[in-house]
Amino acid sequence: MALIDLVVEKIIKIPLESKDKPDVLRELVQKLKNAEEINDVDSALKAVQDREDKQSTGLTDGIAVPHAKTDAVSRLKLAIGIAPEGIDFDSLDKQPAKLIFLLLAPPGMSGPHVEALAEIAKLAQSKSLCKALCSAANAQEVVQLLKGE
């Protein structure tokens, strides 16, 4: 299961409605629930929040990659949120996060989990792509950009 296989319109929230980090995490987990990708919102959310409590996954240049291992999923699950105005994510460079990739993985699938995160890390290095994603008008455009169409 490659990361690109997870990129579908139903897991993309654009624009994010939430105005702070805890609400964004909940909104993205709820997006996965609405897309019928997960059942247990509370367990998934707790796993992500527990990881964020150790240190924010807000990186630099408006990117955040909240992630966690959780029994709430049986396969890798990805949600993408875009907040053109930016959200305070306690990021490394103190800049607001605009592009948020939330990744959930079940215990026992550490290899695919690590490889998916590494792909996101590579994506985050492409400033032109990240800028285009933040300017996308809708989920369809996000999918097209990520597929390079």
Next chain:
Amino acid sequence: MVYIDGTEESITAAQYAICLASFSGAELIAHYVINTRAMDDLLKARIFLQDEQLEYEHDMEADAERYLNYVNELAVAKGVAITKKLSSGNVNKEISDSVKEMQIDLLVIGELSRIRSRRDEFYDESERAMRLVSCSVLIVKDPDRVWEMYESLA
């Protein structure tokens, strides 16, 4: 040699490889590579904390043992001998090097992504290995049919 990475696709590939080995009498090797290069990238990108990296490294070692043992059980159940190989580093390089060193005739891998992104950032280790290795490569599809074939082995 069949490449195992913890995905359902790679387990299907293992079932197919066991069938092939049973039919042909070929020697079968199951290879799992712990992707330490990806973990290093995540630490550099500051997506991983130091203790998180250690935790995942431990998880990956445990997963590797578990998946290799599972594939071994699948083979033993059908009377096929299998050699387990565990290494770590850059996945496609490890596979390619093993193919050369062990003089592998055929690499069996699971189904690749059906979606082909034109973006270089998306990459699939199996796909890279497929392009890099010097031997022939068999890509296994249709898990239901493969399972039936595996189950029908005496």
